[in-house]
Amino acid sequence: MDFRLHSAKSADHALEIAASLKDGWRYVAGGTDLVIQLRRGVRKSDDLIDLSSIASMQGIKEDGNGFELGALCTHKDIELHEGLSAAYPALRAAARVVGGHQIRNVGTVGGNLANASPAADVAVALLALDALIGAKGSNGSREIKIDDLFVSSSKTTLAPGELIEHVRLATPVVKTHSAFLKVGRRKAMEISVVSAAICLAFGANDICEKARIALGAVGPRPLRAKAAERLLEGAEIDAGLIARAAAQARAECSPRSDPRASAAYRSKVVEGLVMRGISQCVGVS
Amino acid sequence: MTTMHELNLTVNGEEWQLAVKGAETLLEVLRKHLTLTGAKSNCLEGECGVCAVLVNGRVVNSCILIAAQCNGAQITTVEGLASGETMHALQTAFLNRGAVQCGYCIPGMIMTAAGYLKENPAPTEEEIREGLCGTLCRCTGYTKIVEAVQEAAQTMGAK
Numbered sequence: 001m002d003f004r005l006h007s008a009k010s011a012d013h014a015l016e017i018a019a020s021l022k023d024g025w026r027y028v029a030g031g032t033d034l035v036i037q038l039r040r041g042v043r044k045s046d047d048l049i050d051l052s053s054i055a056s057m058q059g060i061k062e063d064g065n066g067f068e069l070g071a072l073c074t075h076k077d078i079e080l081h082e083g084l085s086a087a088y089p090a091l092r093a094a095a096r097v098v099g100g101h102q103i104r105n106v107g108t109v110g111g112n113l114a115n116a117s118p119a120a121d122v123a124v125a126l127l128a129l130d131a132l133i134g135a136k137g138s139n140g141s142r143e144i145k146i147d148d149l150f151v152s153s154s155k156t157t158l159a160p161g162e163l164i165e166h167v168r169l170a171t172p173v174v175k176t177h178s179a180f181l182k183v184g185r186r187k188a189m190e191i192s193v194v195s196a197a198i199c200l201a202f203g204a205n206d207i208c209e210k211a212r213i214a215l216g217a218v219g220p221r222p223l224r225a226k227a228a229e230r231l232l233e234g235a236e237i238d239a240g241l242i243a244r245a246a247a248q249a250r251a252e253c254s255p256r257s258d259p260r261a262s263a264a265y266r267s268k269v270v271e272g273l274v275m276r277g278i279s280q281c282v283g284v285s
Numbered sequence: 286m287t288t289m290h291e292l293n294l295t296v297n298g299e300e301w302q303l304a305v306k307g308a309e310t311l312l313e314v315l316r317k318h319l320t321l322t323g324a325k326s327n328c329l330e331g332e333c334g335v336c337a338v339l340v341n342g343r344v345v346n347s348c349i350l351i352a353a354q355c356n357g358a359q360i361t362t363v364e365g366l367a368s369g370e371t372m373h374a375l376q377t378a379f380l381n382r383g384a385v386q387c388g389y390c391i392p393g394m395i396m397t398a399a400g401y402l403k404e405n406p407a408p409t410e411e412e413i414r415e416g417l418c419g420t421l422c423r424c425t426g427y428t429k430i431v432e433a434v435q436e437a438a439q440t441m442g443a444k
Contacts, residue, residue: 001308002306002308003307003308004288004307005288005290005307005308005351005353007290007353028351031349031350031351031354032331032349035310035331035349035350035351036330036331036349038308039329039330039349040330048307048351050351050353050354052354053354053356076343080404099331099419100334100397100418100419100420101344101397101400101401101404101416101418101419102331102334102337102344102345102346102397102400102419102420103331103346103419105340105343105344105345105400106345106346106350187418188415188418188419189332189418189419
């Protein structure tokens, strides 16, 4: 493993460095995925641009509109932030099943998104929470709806050189409940076989006004089960509807078999997790 | 590719000014530059945790952490856990419980526990097991390790 490391002082400085380098450079923050890929030789890079000391991209800010997570905030920062955990339990639940504590203390939310693994737990939770991704590139800043960020495994709609600066989450409306569930081959330190994040907002008379169902590791990118969401929206959720929505979510994805699990098993797990996730949300409403 | 980076570290209370390559990991700096070999060099992929050290009080896998990213950081390795001749409560508890088989994972295990107990000073057994999940004992001697961490948590809490 060998590379030159370029330390960026700000997002603009990172963009400047990127513009000055030949192709093949990479941004690095926590490095918990990238360093391993470089060491294994599955990825080669002569130049890494280190984002980790950019002050404006650290920490979690809360204001009247919601939360702004700096791209460099770690999984542990998410797990330990009380306001964020209270607003969106699904996000905390996802952050705390990533790797062990050593990984969660270093791996960042920006890296989790930019790495674009279809099995990324925090990315799946953020997809259910309608996160907005603040990105900066040579053409300036923009916000990307998270559903428009992912393309396929390790591919995003970020332009070459564009970096993630922050992730924004709106303050949840009063009766919002979220859940994150994951099945792996063992309890900890495991890539998800299937993950599911559910976020439901309820109006008067317990009618579900907004439903989000996000699924991990069942396609080339984190997916939304949008037809299942539509079944829930506008309805009062009962056991029959939960079962129908879970079956619909299963029908909406076509997982592949890999050494971790077969496609058939994953499909069954999707149905089970969605059923349990919705039930959890309804149970506390 | 020999651009060197200035790296200022405080390791176990001692200040160091080093010149490191961009691709050097914190583990390499600790073991090769500072000859602190308590943190072990094993999987080198952040899977096994035997390289665990504290960076600014938080436990990390030093084998996949780029050293130059640690400029200005406070590092604690297993060598720096004791206060002079007085062992840390975790070290005493590991000895009391005989929580060692081959011993290879123990520095990482102790540092992982040290980091976790800062976050959760009074954990349940289940929480200790989760807290240690990123560090592997291939002798599978977990029972005594978990007991030792419980004992240490009690000792530290009683102070």
